[in-house]
Structure formats: structure tokens, C-alpha cells
Amino acid sequence: MDGSVLYLAMPSITSAITPSTGQALWILDIYGFAVSSLLIAFGNLGDRYGRLKFLLSGAVVFGLGSVGAALSPDPVVLIACRALMGLGGATLLPSGLAIIGNIFHNPRQRAQAIGIFAATFAAGFAAGPIIGGLLLNRFWWGSVFLINIPVVVLFLAFAPSLLKEVREPSPGRVDALSVVLSSVGILLTVYSVKSAAAQGFSVTQAVTGILGLAILAVFVRRQFTLERPLLDLRLFSDRVFTVAILTGLLSLVAWAAAGYLSGVYLQSVLGHSVLSAALLALPGATVLTAACIGTSAIVDRIGKRAALITSHFAMGIGLLFMLLTGFIGGVPAFVISTMIAGVGYGLSFSLVAETAVAAVPAERAGSAASIAETSNELGNALGISLLGSLAALCFRLLGPDVADTLDETLGTPGLAADTISEAKDAFVSGMHAAIGVASLLSLALGVLALRWVPRSEGE
Secondary structure, three states: OHHHHHHHHHHHHHHHHOOOHHHHHHHHHHHHHHHHHHHHHHHHHHHHHOHHHHHHHHHHHHHHHHHHHHOOOOHHHHHHHHHHHHHHHHHHHHHHHHHHHHHOOOHHHHHHHHHHHHHHHHHHHHHHHHHHHHHHHHOOOOHHHHOHHHHHHHHHHHHHHHOOOOOOOOOOOOOHHHHHHHHHHHHHHHHHHHHHHHHOOOHHHHHHHHHHHHHHHHHHHHHOOOOOOOOOHHHHHOHHHHHHHHHHHHHHHHHHHHHHHHHHHHHHHOOOOHHHHHHHHHHHHHHHHHHHHHHHHHHHHHOHHHHHHHHHHHHHHHHHHHHHOOOOOOHHHHHHHHHHHHHHHHHHHHHHHHHHHHOOOHHHHHHHHHHHHHHHHHHHHHHHHHHHHHHHHHHHHHOOOOOOOHHHHHOOOOOOHHHHHHHHHHHHHHHHHHHHHHHHHHHHHHHHHHHHOOOOOOO
8 A cells, every 4th residue: 555655756855855767766666676675684584483473564664664753854865765664564474475375374365365365456446545535635745654654553563463473483594694695785776766867877886786797796705605594596497486586577567657657647637636546547456456465276277387467467467458558648548558467467466375385394484485585676676776777767858858757857947848749758758668678577476387387287
């Protein structure tokens, strides 16, 4: 809910506290990078110290970060508070999936429970913009962060009595150096990409990127030398596991990029209000939610392999419809795109989580869930940073060279009608480039799944 509201609220935030292009992207994706860099570590710590403790402490930190974000006076403070929210979110996701895996030992029940768990994300995506649109029509932009507080309060009130503590009987030591290497490597690499898109290539940007990649290479090599690695890369020798994790990564890359760019498109290009844009996104979000809940039934009917392959092609084909949008009258193509792609998103969200938790013993469920959630959160962050940066680069190259972003350009006084049209056309071209890449990646992974995922008995 928080993420989908933020996509919708970005034009209001941009007008109120005027972040630069780079700062706007960091506001959107620092949460995802904080979560993705800490998920595996916190999954292991949850195994050691107790998952319920992590759920409760994470909720408190997430709530405090939400209050700080709502009251942020400038972009730097907002980025810092979003990072704090990411710290809390990193404790919530792996522990939540691990507890579900521990409660439901029957594979069918567990699959249904994980489908419902995944559906809550989709339901949040659907409800967030509607609630956020109503708030933004009456209150300041910070109100969209305060909608997290009632959820946090209810969770803290009921979780201690409804959930039981779960921990691994003999947990290994968490490798602190691996935590640092993965976090720093991801941040430096992505910072380099974002800088190149926003300001162009430079020596500092290139050195930062090379250093980040080198640190990630050291991290990967170290995992193969540890008895209890932070990230068990040996699991990726299984082709089915690899396809599943890539599905989790790319589905969120596509979802995040399309959600962010289409939010700006509906409001700043087509001129819809916040609430109108939210309502236009509702059909796709509804389909996504239904697909999450119905994944178990779909798998029973067509099999897990067919469902996984269907998710890739539904995402890829749905995203292609976004290429039919223009800076006039693109609403029908947008709605059709979100509904078709929503089927793929819903299937992938449930299947990836189930594969990760079912693939390991119950006592390692936290670590396995962390790998799946890391692929999702990293995909969410990369979708905005990499594809968002690609769209920003196209705008910088094709736009009227008035400002770095569409909203900043449209906010410049005294623009001629031709300049406004040129700016909108440049944004749409950048959006098409980014979403086109996402579509091609989804279709390519579908072809890979056809070749790598074997048929099971009865399929």
C-alpha cells in the first residue's frame, strides 16, 4: 500500500519539496534497496533470535519511519526516513513467510496460505491509491505515509497473542562481512547507474560503478567459502529454483517500473487527478489480487509449470499494450495492459514464495523466504532505478532541455504549447523504452522457463 501510494503521490511531493531527479528516484527506491540489502541477514537473524521478535521490532521501526516521512521538510530527510522504513520492512517479510511455513505443514494448505499472503500485497496495491487519492484531495502529501500507522498499531496489538515464536534450534553465525559487502555493493552499483541517467557519465560515476561490481564479486566468492553462507548460491544450481527466483526479480522490475511511470503518465501527461488515476489503476489491481488468491486453484488445474510459464507471457504481453499509449487518449491501452499483466504478476508473486519455502526444511524457512523476498525487493528497487533511469535518460536526450523531469518542466512558467507537447512526447518515449525492455525480459524468461522447467507427473 505504501509503495503504490508513493507512485501516485510523487507529483505532489515533487511540487511541495522540489527534489532533484536523482533525489526523486532515491525517494522511490531507497526503501527497496534497504530491504533487499538486509533481507537475507535479517532472515538468518530471525532464525537465531526468533521471528516474532523481528516482526514486532520491525513494525515499530516501520511506524517510526512513516511518521518521520510524513513530517519531512526536505528531500534529504524524506530519503532518510524511507531508508528507516526499509530497515523495518527487512525484518517483516522473511519472518512473516517463515511463520506461515511453520504453521501450515500440509503442502496444499501452505500453498493456499502463501497465496493469501501474497494477495495482501496486491490488495494493498489496490487500496493504497484509492485511500491515498482521497487523502491527497483533502490533505498535504505527508498524509499518505500516516495511513501506515493504524495498520502498525493493530498489528502490535494482536500479533503477540495470535502468532507464536519460531526460531531455528541450532542456528549458525551470521557473517557480518557478507552483510556489509552485499549492502555496499548493491548501493554503489545502483548509485552509479542512477547518476549516469540523471547527470550523464563521469569518472566518479564510472569508478563508483566498478567498485560496486567488484565488491559484489567478492561477496559472491565469499559465499562459496562459508559453511553457512549468508546467501546459499548453491541453490541456483537447480534450474527450476533459478527460474523461480528470476521470476520474482523480473516480475517486480516490470511491476515497479510500470507503476511508477504510469502514475506520472496519467497525472502529468493526460492530466487526470490523483483520485481519477487511482480509479483507472483499480481494474488491474483487482485482477492481480484475484490471481494471487486463485493461484492454488489454477495450479491444481493446469500444473505449476504451466502456471509459471503463463505468468511470464501474461506479463510480457500485457506490458506490450503500454506501447500503444500516447500523450493523448491512452487510457484504454493502459487499463487493458494492467489487467493482462495483473494475471502474470498475481501468479508469479504466489508461485515464487511457495517455491522458496517448500524447497527447504521448516527450520531454514526464514533464510529461504529471504532469498525469494530479496529477489522481489531487489526487483522493485531495480525496476525504478534502472528502468526509471532509462526513462529519465530518454527524457533528458529527447526533451526540450528546460528541466530534468517532466513535472519540473511543466512547472516552469511561460512555456510555449510546442515545448509542453515536446516534453510530454519525450516522457512517453522514455516510458515506452523502459516498459518495452521490461516486456522483452518477461517474454525471454517465459521462453527460458519452457526449456528449463520440466513437466511433472500428470502434466
